[in-house]
Amino acid sequence: MATLEELTRHIPSGPRVDPAAVARSVADSGRVLVVLDDDPTGTQSVADLPVLTGWSVEDLTWALHQGEPAVYVMTNSRSLDPADARRVNEEVAVAALEASEATGVPVAFVSRGDSTLRGHFPLEPNTLAHVAEQAGSPIDGIVLVPAFADAGRITVGGVHYAGSAADGFTPVGESEFAKDATFGYESSHLRDWVVEKSGGAIAGEDVVLIDLATLRSGEPGQEAARILTEVTGGQVVAPDIVDENDLLLLALALEQAERAGKRFVYRVGPPFGRARIGQSPRTPLSAEDVERISGAGERAPGGLIMVGSHVGLTTRQLDALRERRAPTEIEIDVAAVLDDRRQQHLADIVDEVVAGLGQGNVVVRTSRVLVRGDDADASLDIARQVSAAVVQVVREALARRAPRFVVAKGGITSSDVATLGLQIRRAFVRGPMLPGIVSLWEPVDGPALGIPYIVFAGNVGGDQSLADVVDTLSA
Template identity: 55%
Template sequence: MTVNSWPAVRPVPAADVRAALAGARRVVFLDDDPTGTQTVRDLPVLTRWAVDDVRWALRQGTAGFFVLTNTRSLAPQDAAARDREVVEACLTAAERDGIRLAFASRSDSTLRGHFPLETDVIGELLAEHGGAMDGVVLAPAFTDAGRVTIGGVHYLRSGDELLPVADSEFARDATFGFAASRLADWVAEKSGGRIPASEVVELTLRDLRGGSTDSLRDRLTGLSGGRVVVLDTAEDDDLRAGVLAILAAEDAGKSLVYRVGPSFVRARTGQDTPPPIEDDALAALVGRDAHGLVVVGSHVGLTSRQLTKLGERREFVHVELDVPAILEHPAEHIDAAATRAAAALERSLVVLSTSRTLVTGADETESLDIARRVSAALTETARRAVARRRPAFVVGKGGITSSDVATGSLGIRRAWVRGSMLPGIVSLWEPVSGPAQGLPYVVFAGNVGDENSLADVVDRLEAV
């Protein structure tokens, strides 16, 4: 069924959500990689979660803030442990300051990540602090990148075509692969049958576009025991209709946890679709006496094509880490690559990447271990290069890569999301602490944009 066979969009202005946010719970977006920030602007980001860090974010007075957990790169038990640390710190800080919180597990719009593990952990911590998790809102849409949910089925848009997500390359992910495109079936698959598809509630476009906020709220207030509700989304208005109902249900006393893609962040914080960051704001951040560094770890096909287009448009020095060499003798390989990258920053844009051949292990655990070792080598190489020669800007290409570069290479602890580099995608952070304070950092997911997007971003950064 196509989106055109559903009722017409019901306009829901972002201003209506902002009005409903008065007195609402502040949202902690536990971001399993940094790309959840690309749809919004002017929200705080934490990469560490000491209680003092959380209290700093709460004092900024925004509708929500991000905590970068990077759990998508971790084994399940490590991801659960990290989530527990973060949620515990956030609840402790909120209790000290008398602030009510809601929690969002922000993950991939192509359904890769630890689910239902992460929402389970949040529910356990809420219970330990005397609360509850009545329901889990599942809304993975990323409308700017064409990831939509229609009739409970999640799709990737390509031109005028909608591809069921299970038919995409992302469903064959070595660590987080899956077989179902209907989200209720995906929930059953990922929970190992613990959550049957028949128990998943679906709020379809017909409900969101044809119902009132009160009727939608009543559907949500009937949730209990952590029941999952799937939120259809073809347009941001659909999400905002759902968010108004969520806010009303929470005001009525319901405790909801969100498992969401990037677009929900924008809707839940009451933001319109912002234009890309202005040239004047960009010029105030980008250094003028150096060249930029692009760090690439993503192996999806789109990233490889974007690198090719970047090379066709302009010259750069390409420093490549050979994955087999990293696994066999990392120390000397890292040192040589860092030395070459730092020297090249004196005269040129530098692209630091891993070799494009994906190396996987015999099973999920071994594949994840290889990915972590390769990411650690890339991060350390970037750290040494930046320490020797501060660049004008840094771009992290790939979700896990951009997280590791932020924390390991640049030492970012607190930052602000200043806006997107392209319409609705690719966010720019301004670090406000640590050695990278003031150094513009661009978070660029591996699977967004078109073949020219990376070159377009680099062009914007260098033009100012």
């Protein structure tokens, strides 16, 4: 465990960057970032951007016509096996390039991954790079930026950390996130992590590091840009990042390198997109903001909170919500979902949800004991069956009574609830519910039209964060 002061001692703070300077450069290029989000939590750092849960050429054409510098496409690829993840990334990239040609809007690809390094790497960025190359635009580098300062993920000296300024930082390979049943790992140094996740296909000496002192030295972005212009052949580039200004410095460096002819695919944590387009962090949405976003349709007095994440933080957040607001609680018994009791069990839960919404907020949670299979594939299959049960509950409850709001806790849970449960196809992310984390979507189509939808990652916030968000939504 190390303090931020210990990690950054003797490193200069660097020149300050106005996000508007980055925004102007991005606007001049006319380029739109197509962000392939491996679960919906990547939207928590941005505001007022289009979000798609499908990727037809028509959907992407609609998004590019919105005149915004980025569009988020929900792939839910973290819940897929490698073959399906590759297929989905190919489909999105091909459709985006077709929409780009039809609209005349140039695009670049961002592979938004987990800030604690879980997910399909290097498969996803490599797939996007391959599609770009097939289209005649070879990629010089894969820029790896998992940092997410708002959630306590920083990179210093090539080592990625999880923690907080108050409690200190631990190398992420020593955290609970590295023990993930499907995407576990051992390395904390990004160079070693790339070697580990690529199975040795990428050599450590081929990974380009940009240390914090270099990123912060000289004219804004200049030294980092010099390094980036030398990257070639799809090399992985891993910059140090500690705060928002570091991301803006990197954005300026990338702009300079791209103007010099370099092309990159990005594999990043949530706040990268915000800095890359020069969007200033939005203040958290208030109860009044939520009310303005809500539609005029008739809804139940209570909101629906779906909890699928199993990390320890989520359990503590659920305990705090229970203590503060005493919502109706209903448990999806994973054992029942996995055997012949499934349909009756879920029908009973839907009845309880509909009745509970008439009285107040309702929490539907999966069993807090994580059920794993004998290997990664078996664990993923169990997770899919449980997620399908969550979706069924949401969809059938929504058909009978529209909740005041819906919160989904957990990355894969939030994707499936949005796409399959609420049947959202197009939406706008309107901003965060807490500083830099937890996004609110405004659906613009489907049965959830007018119902605020809150995407809440399993691994962000403090113990009181879920209760704080529900307080705002219930005001």
